[in-house]
Amino acid sequence: KCGSLMLIKIGRFGKFLACSKYPDCKTTQPLVGSEEHQENLGNCPDCGHSLVAKRGRFGAFIACSNYPTCHFTQKNEKPTGIKCPKCESGDIVIKKSKRGKIFYACNKYPACDFSLWNKPTGEKCALCQSLMVEKGKKTLCSNSECPNSK
DSSP states (O other): OOOOOEEEEEETTEEEEEETTTTTOOOEEEOTTOSOOOSOOOBOTTTOOBEEEEEETTEEEEEETTTTTOOOEEEOOEEEEEEOTTTSSSEEEEEEOTTSOEEEEETTTTTOOOEESSEEEEEEOTTTOOEEEEETTEEEESOTTSGGGO
16 A cells, blocks of 8 residues: 555464555555465355365365355365264364364264374274274374273
8 A cells, every 4th residue: 555565474374465664554465375275165055156265263164255145164174084983973084283283083073072193094903992093103002001002
């Protein structure tokens, strides 16, 4: 707006451009290349418009391109193809913690609180029938009381 140089800043949603005359000029705009992916991810179940990937303060998510008319959103969770051993109705998905560390949890949370730090293999332990996980190059039992977990 004021014609001054724009600077790259980092905010809670990532990088953006801000006026160098801040606080006198509060002009900001998204950094080119950091905007949402606009490829079609299917159609919105509520209104039929296309779904797009977006980033927000809680990470990546999928939303309707017809916002603000349609408020449909869903979490952008990557499935592992493994059923949850605790509730047996949910699937284990890949998630990121508040600090960015990857973990594996049931997609039925908060009804089911099953989670793992190590990658599940989908196999069951021969001794206790718990889920087996990869830890480094080893495959161990996820049950800490099982002899196969050491």
